[in-house]
Amino acid sequence: MSLSVREQRTVRFVFLGAAGVGKTAIIHRFLHDRFESKHTRTVEELHSLEYDTDGARVCIEILDTSGSYPFPAMRALCIRTGDAFALVYSADEPDSFEEVQRLREEILELKGEKFAGITVVGNKADAENRSRVATGEIMRIVEEEWGAGFVETSAYSGENVTGVFRDLLEQVKLPSRVSPALRRRRQTMMRESIGTRKKPPMKKNNSCILS
Numbered sequence: 289m290s291l292s293v294r295e296q297r298t299v300r301f302v303f304l305g306a307a308g309v310g311k312t313a314i315i316h317r318f319l320h321d322r323f324e325s326k327h328t329r330t331v332e333e334l335h336s337l338e339y340d341t342d343g344a345r346v347c348i349e350i351l352d353t354s355g356s357y358p359f360p361a362m363r364a365l366c367i368r369t370g371d372a373f374a375l376v377y378s379a380d381e382p383d384s385f386e387e388v389q390r391l392r393e394e395i396l397e398l399k400g401e402k403f404a405g406i407t408v409v410g411n412k413a414d415a416e417n418r419s420r421v422a423t424g425e426i427m428r429i430v431e432e433e434w435g436a437g438f439v440e441t442s443a444y445s446g447e448n449v450t451g452v453f454r455d456l457l458e459q460v461k462l463p464s465r466v467s468p469a470l471r472r473r474r475q476t477m478m479r480e481s482i483g484t485r486k487k488p489p490m491k492k493n494n495s496c497i498l499s
């Protein structure tokens with residue numbers, strides 16, 4: 289009777305990027321259609337939800353990370369457990385793309401050459417001072433040199449936010465039809481203290497429980 293539970297496939301999307309670029313804002317816009325103007329530094333937050341594909345259910349985990357990890361080992365652990373990565377920078381601070389470049393190198397190093405599940409996200413596209421020139425150049429590097437996905441978003445207005453998840457689903461070769469069914473069931477687990485973060489991210493048993 290619990291066969292379907294055990295056989296359920298789980299994919300994990302990991303959000304990485306410098307502090308304050310809007311990782312949490314993008315995830316919250318997608319899951320709850322809300323925007324918070326205050327910046328609260330994330331420690332680590334794991335969201336999980338079910339996604340119905342044709343005839344099968346997939347558990348999607350979204351790992352929101354801290355842009356200011358005190359220990360590199362912690363980020364390495366997050367990278368190892370990820371199936372696809374959203375690397376976020378802020379369009380009003382093109383320098384934050386340097387962190388994306390660094391993260392991509394770390395991902396290639398840890399996951400191996402064959403791995404290519406990366407979606408680069410240029411967030412805060414609504415910002416008045418965003419640089420169009422930088423966006424054009426970044427898009428060229430990401431799409432042509434890296435062969436990765438590129439999406440320009442605004443968590444503030446919600447524009448193109450579902451596009452990030454559509455691209456991530458394509459990276460893991462799942463049908464990228466983002467429908468309300470995706471949001472049917474969700475659950476959030478938070479680790480708020482540094483002490484509890486030392487453990488590897490929770491295993492799939494703890495989430496996507498069929499009630």
Ligand SMILES: Nc1nc2c(ncn2[C@@H]2O[C@H](COP(=O)(O)OP(=O)(O)OP(=O)(O)O)[C@@H](O)[C@H]2O)c(=O)[nH]1
Nearest residue numbers: 307308309310311312313325330355412442443444
């Ligand atoms: N104008 C604008 N502001 C945004 C957007 N996305 C996020 N912000 C703001 O940027 C700040 C940082 O957003 P967060 O989502 O907390 O950033 P984060 O990347 O999760 O940061 P850490 O958790 O510290 O790594 C907040 O004040 C947000 O309101 C956006 O698309 N447009």
Ligand SMILES: *[C@@H]1O[C@H](CO)[C@@H](O)[C@H](O)[C@H]1NC(C)=O
Nearest residue numbers: 379380381382415417418419
């Ligand atoms: C745009 O404004 C933000 C917030 O005031 C600032 O941090 C950033 O450096 C500015 N970017 C550019 C390209 O001027």
Ligand SMILES: *[C@@H]1O[C@H](CO)[C@@H](O)[C@H](O)[C@H]1NC(C)=O
Nearest residue numbers: 413414439440441442447448
């Ligand atoms: C949304 O994506 C389209 C296509 O990539 C892009 O032209 C547009 O500027 C994006 N919107 C925002 C707000 O960035």
Ligand SMILES: *[C@@H]1O[C@H](CO)[C@@H](O)[C@H](O)[C@H]1NC(C)=O
Nearest residue numbers: 290293294490491492493494
């Ligand atoms: C996960 O489930 C398997 C079998 O369903 C069980 O053997 C294992 O102990 C569970 N692990 C946790 C952490 O609950």
Ligand SMILES: [Mg+2]
Nearest residue numbers: 311312329330
């Ligand atoms: Mg955050």
